[in-house]
Amino acid sequence: MAELASSAAHVRHGSSIGQPLTRRDGLLKVTGQARYAADNHPPGMLHAALAVSSVARGRVTGLDLEAARAHPGVVAVMTPENRPALAQDPDEKAGPFVFRMELLQDDTVRYVGQPVAVVIAETLEAATEGAALLAPRYATEPVSTGLEDGEAFVPPAVGVGAPAEVRHGDVEAGLVAAARRVEAVYETPAQYHNAMEPHAVVAAWEGDRLFIDTPSQGLAMAVGRVAGLFGIPPENIEIRSPFLGGGFGSKGAISGPQVLGILAAKLVGRPVKLVLKRDQMYGPVGHRAPTRQTLRLGVDGEGALTALHHHVRTTSSRYDDFFEPSGSVSHTLYASPAIATTSDAVRLDTGTPIFMRAPGEASGSIALEGAIDEMAAACGMDPLEFRLRNYAEVEPTSGKPFSSKALRECYAQGAESFGWSGRPLAPRQMRDEDGLLVGWGVGTATFPALMMHGQARAVLRRDGSGLIETGAHDMGQGAWTAFAQIAADSLALPINQVEFRAGHSGLPDAGIAGGSAHTATAGMAIHGAGADAIARLAELAMADQRSPLFGAGNAGVVAREGRLVRRDDESRGESYAEILARAGLDEIEGRGTGAADQAAQQHYAMHAHGAVFAEVKVDPELGQIRATRLVGAFAAGRIINPRLVRSQYYGGMIWGVSFALHEAAVVDRRTGRVMNANLGEYHVPVNADVPSLEAILVDEVDPHVNALGIKGVGEIGITGSAGAVANAVWHATGVRVRRFPIAIEALLGQP
Amino acid sequence: MNRFDYVRPATVAEAVAAAAQPGSAYLAAGTNLLDLMKGGVMRPARLVDLARVPGLDVIEALPDGGVRIGARVRNSDLAYDPGFARRFPAVAEALLSGASAQLRNAATVGGNLLQRTRCAYFYDPASACNKREPGAGCDARDGENRLHAVLGWSEQCIATHPSDFCVPLVALGAVVEIEGKAGRREVPLEEFHCLPGSTPERESVLAPGELIVAVRLPGEAASFAGHARYVKLRERTSYAFAVVSAAAGLRLVDGAIAEARLALGGVAAKPWRVPEAEAVLRGVRPGAEAFRRAAEAALSEAQPSGDNAFKIELARRILVRALTLAAAGTPERLPALPASPHAPHPGVSLHG
Numbered sequence A: 001m002a003e004l005a006s007s008a009a010h011v012r013h014g015s016s017i018g019q020p021l022t023r024r025d026g027l028l029k030v031t032g033q034a035r036y037a038a039d040n041h042p043p044g045m046l047h048a049a050l051a052v053s054s055v056a057r058g059r060v061t062g063l064d065l066e067a068a069r070a071h072p073g074v075v076a077v078m079t080p081e082n083r084p085a086l087a088q089d090p091d092e093k094a095g096p097f098v099f100r101m102e103l104l105q106d107d108t109v110r111y112v113g114q115p116v117a118v119v120i121a122e123t124l125e126a127a128t129e130g131a132a133l134l135a136p137r138y139a140t141e142p143v144s145t146g147l148e149d150g151e152a153f154v155p156p157a158v159g160v161g162a163p164a165e166v167r168h169g170d171v172e173a174g175l176v177a178a179a180r181r182v183e184a185v186y187e188t189p190a191q192y193h194n195a196m197e198p199h200a201v202v203a204a205w206e207g208d209r210l211f212i213d214t215p216s217q218g219l220a221m222a223v224g225r226v227a228g229l230f231g232i233p234p235e236n237i238e239i240r241s242p243f244l245g246g247g248f249g250s251k252g253a254i255s256g257p258q259v260l261g262i263l264a265a266k267l268v269g270r271p272v273k274l275v276l277k278r279d280q281m282y283g284p285v286g287h288r289a290p291t292r293q294t295l296r297l298g299v300d301g302e303g304a305l306t307a308l309h310h311h312v313r314t315t316s317s318r319y320d321d322f323f324e325p326s327g328s329v330s331h332t333l334y335a336s337p338a339i340a341t342t343s344d345a346v347r348l349d350t351g352t353p354i355f356m357r358a359p360g361e362a363s364g365s366i367a368l369e370g371a372i373d374e375m376a377a378a379c380g381m382d383p384l385e386f387r388l389r390n391y392a393e394v395e396p397t398s399g400k401p402f403s404s405k406a407l408r409e410c411y412a413q414g415a416e417s418f419g420w421s422g423r424p425l426a427p428r429q430m431r432d433e434d435g436l437l438v439g440w441g442v443g444t445a446t447f448p449a450l451m452m453h454g455q456a457r458a459v460l461r462r463d464g465s466g467l468i469e470t471g472a473h474d475m476g477q478g479a480w481t482a483f484a485q486i487a488a489d490s491l492a493l494p495i496n497q498v499e500f501r502a503g504h505s506g507l508p509d510a511g512i513a514g515g516s517a518h519t520a521t522a523g524m525a526i527h528g529a530g531a532d533a534i535a536r537l538a539e540l541a542m543a544d545q546r547s548p549l550f551g552a553g554n555a556g557v558v559a560r561e562g563r564l565v566r567r568d569d570e571s572r573g574e575s576y577a578e579i580l581a582r583a584g585l586d587e588i589e590g591r592g593t594g595a596a597d598q599a600a601q602q603h604y605a606m607h608a609h610g611a612v613f614a615e616v617k618v619d620p621e622l623g624q625i626r627a628t629r630l631v632g633a634f635a636a637g638r639i640i641n642p643r644l645v646r647s648q649y650y651g652g653m654i655w656g657v658s659f660a661l662h663e664a665a666v667v668d669r670r671t672g673r674v675m676n677a678n679l680g681e682y683h684v685p686v687n688a689d690v691p692s693l694e695a696i697l698v699d700e701v702d703p704h705v706n707a708l709g710i711k712g713v714g715e716i717g718i719t720g721s722a723g724a725v726a727n728a729v730w731h732a733t734g735v736r737v738r739r740f741p742i743a744i745e746a747l748l749g750q751p
Numbered sequence B: 001m002n003r004f005d006y007v008r009p010a011t012v013a014e015a016v017a018a019a020a021q022p023g024s025a026y027l028a029a030g031t032n033l034l035d036l037m038k039g040g041v042m043r044p045a046r047l048v049d050l051a052r053v054p055g056l057d058v059i060e061a062l063p064d065g066g067v068r069i070g071a072r073v074r075n076s077d078l079a080y081d082p083g084f085a086r087r088f089p090a091v092a093e094a095l096l097s098g099a100s101a102q103l104r105n106a107a108t109v110g111g112n113l114l115q116r117t118r119c120a121y122f123y124d125p126a127s128a129c130n131k132r133e134p135g136a137g138c139d140a141r142d143g144e145n146r147l148h149a150v151l152g153w154s155e156q157c158i159a160t161h162p163s164d165f166c167v168p169l170v171a172l173g174a175v176v177e178i179e180g181k182a183g184r185r186e187v188p189l190e191e192f193h194c195l196p197g198s199t200p201e202r203e204s205v206l207a208p209g210e211l212i213v214a215v216r217l218p219g220e221a222a223s224f225a226g227h228a229r230y231v232k233l234r235e236r237t238s239y240a241f242a243v244v245s246a247a248a249g250l251r252l253v254d255g256a257i258a259e260a261r262l263a264l265g266g267v268a269a270k271p272w273r274v275p276e277a278e279a280v281l282r283g284v285r286p287g288a289e290a291f292r293r294a295a296e297a298a299l300s301e302a303q304p305s306g307d308n309a310f311k312i313e314l315a316r317r318i319l320v321r322a323l324t325l326a327a328a329g330t331p332e333r334l335p336a337l338p339a340s341p342h343a344p345h346p347g348v349s350l351h352g
């Protein structure tokens, strides 16, 4: 790998954490030197292309193998007939988050876009044409494609094993007692992750050792899955994943097509590269399931909630389980004596839905924030005031205090910067100088402060430098930089004195990069590993009569800038290098673990919060909407790198605009085909759609989440933002659109 | 790889001769054709690349004040040609509202006229499509057809022609110069594209192997320059095809409309000029009420072809908008968001 740069003009002020360093991998990326999975071309490599199903349900009854094999350059066609054996049935459900895959185990078709064969050829062109020549024939069965199709059932769990129903207090009684009630049905569409970098794999076998270049948000899990499938020891597998062009959850678990690339390499006995085409990313690599959410709210005469019921209808695939947990936001956000969240689902002939950035929180937030806004309007209250009236001092459903919650400050700072005061209560009151309707909306952001389980290794070397290793993942969020900052502080060294290694399965397991938990998890592991290495070094020094630190045990020793010094007299100390040299050691090692503090979790509810304010403009006759201004104020504990965090918030806020106004898979009701499976027509915001953005980092000290005080920032930006934009559209137009993305025709009623 | 011949003729005559072989297709920038080939939608046996044919990339002022635009002139080059943009501002605005900067830098005049519909069923070889495979049926008819045609469609095909460029061109009376085995001929753009009827596979009057060499705008088209606009409604602010669009040009004499030119985009299988609406405006003073009458006349024959009834009213409104903006006068400089309802319109009262 080419070298990572360090920010040139970095002034350290004693700590790397908290500094707005630019991405250390930035130069590599803008000069095209960052090597993504598909940039690898080992000698002798062949290209593989998938042939995918165009029907949603049935069986493959025929493939024109002759035509494909006869095509010049085609080396092999992999089908259920000749696919190398696996040690494990890909349909075996070893755990709730081991997802079933289509690895050519049989001729069944379960969704459009399912791989039905793999063509391996000398060139990409030959493989692609070979795949087209297979022209599959099918026996089809009737398909289910919509939220109404089929029998609804209550899933055993939603999201990551959360209960499908949560009840706190008596919602029906609360509704009966309410002075005002709102019932509203919100709909969100199927969405696809559409990471810029398609899923890609370059696989090479050497005997029963396997080398893989592939983007992964969960290296250790991927190793485990591949080891299980192929029946080889995990230590025989090396996955390199230094850079991801986005993942958003779709690269959390290794996907079927990636495994097919490994199988193809095994079949032909040569390295193979397989890269999904854009349209092939609308099937086997997950999506956010559509939802229909029914919200029932009651308030008393003062505008305080008496009841909140959030029912979620969602979908999973016919053959596996993942249920978008959209109700979760209602557990946390607003105080109410009675809260219920319920879920049911139908099974569709689609690929299995999966985590997609803020899974549940994003889809649930836009619905909840809309319904809350409706109630505020029904009460004749300013929507911000209404939210403050219903501010949750403790987590409503659990009754636990928050480990920290600076949401009031978020509301205040966001409102101040946005200029919220003076907002007319009634909709359709504001126009700009061109006569466009102007509306302002607010939404509350929230995301749980989670931690996974991760490890790190620290090394102090005789030359005075340090090394931190952890198999962390940089999906573009800036892990190479933020973790290096934590690493430097953990070893009390300047950042350019610390080598940081990540993105490789041979390193200690850093836990999955998901749930906005990576910085906290791997960060704590690094923090612990560094502290461990320092402690060992200190022991060495304190036990050595020749050291100025000899016997300092009682007073204690601290690490400063590559030296250990006595706590009671910082002039007495020596450098790491000196200690190691005298001990005749080349290096000293430490280990650390990052994991949730179970005791703290027992006592506290842990969430990041934020408040997002949006301005939109709407053409009154034509209905075309444009978000023009977004201000988000977020409190998420300790900020490791404000520049990177701000960019996470920006990204989330833009995603919120996308959720409210642009993004949807257009699914043909009859066939289940996604008819806009390309980035020309699956609309995400382009630059002209991105408004002026401001992200305010609100100070928050959290003594309970973890020793570093880190909550997550990766997903929270979507929550709140999507609702704020939608609420602003209502405020601009007076039309409450409950189906997303908001379509032009929904606003045409009133010229 | 799918095998095909690739030839790179050096003259128009060679190009036409090369394309005489059945199954040939001209390759301009390939921004549409190559996508279709990769998707297995079109499988030409021979590509006749126009890249080296001299003379096709020239923008030529004509003695009558008109302009002759070579078929291979790039969208961006034409839109940013100062002489052209000044005389035909609505055409420049339409060009700049299309696709993305990267695509506009490549895409050509001829390719824009002949780009295929964006009907998703046409692009999906697994769907039934009469245009792709005559007689196969039309999966759009009962499918996802929110954005399909409301004018001139048939039971066999409800697709639209997606071009922006063609909309002001047809309003301004552009003429297509065509070269074929039988020599050169000219066809008004208005008659160039075909409505689907029972032969949706036939999209233009071009005979197989015929080449577009140029598009001409007559000198009188420049007489609308002071009052000419293009407006395009999109589902995002840029880089999206039109839901509906409209071009309007007015020639005002003593405050009254001496002549109006109007066309709609995104509503039919061809850029849809509306002479009925132009007639309504002749001799009247510009104003909201007259514009609305013109819009009613323009859409009088419109019929939804699916979940798209909203496009009919939307088309009326966008015509009114284009007329309102045109009446207010072409701005000194094109707005930074060309053709967008969100472009500022200083000094124009649009919304009552």
Ligand SMILES: Cc1cc2nc3c(=O)[nH]c(=O)nc-3n(C[C@H](O)[C@H](O)[C@H](O)COP(=O)(O)OP(=O)(O)OC[C@H]3O[C@@H](n4cnc5c(N)ncnc54)[C@H](O)[C@@H]3O)c2cc1C
Residues within 6 Å of the ligand: A680, B025, B026, B027, B028, B029, B030, B031, B032, B033, B034, B035, B050, B071, B072, B097, B098, B099, B100, B103, B106, B107, B108, B109, B110, B111, B112, B113, B114, B115, B116, B162, B163, B164, B165, B210, B211, B212, B213, B239, B240, B241, B242
């Ligand atoms: C993502 C995307 C978004 C787009 N958005 C828009 C948009 O918003 N508005 C818009 O108007 N367009 C849009 N386009 C379409 C774009 O304008 C066309 O792809 C482009 O104009 C085609 O020009 P080309 O030179 O690339 O043609 P090619 O792709 O090379 O050819 C297109 C067709 O024309 C034929 N052809 C080309 N030149 C000649 C000639 N001189 N004589 C005879 N036949 C010829 C070819 O054989 C082929 O059938 C978009 C395209 C894409 C891919």
Ligand code: SF4
Residues within 6 Å of the ligand: B117, B119, B120, B121, B122, B128, B129, B130, B131, B132, B137, B138, B139, B140, B141, B156, B157, B158, B159, B200
């Ligand atoms: S509308 Fe036309 S292009 Fe679309 S599927 Fe039907 S026949 Fe084909």
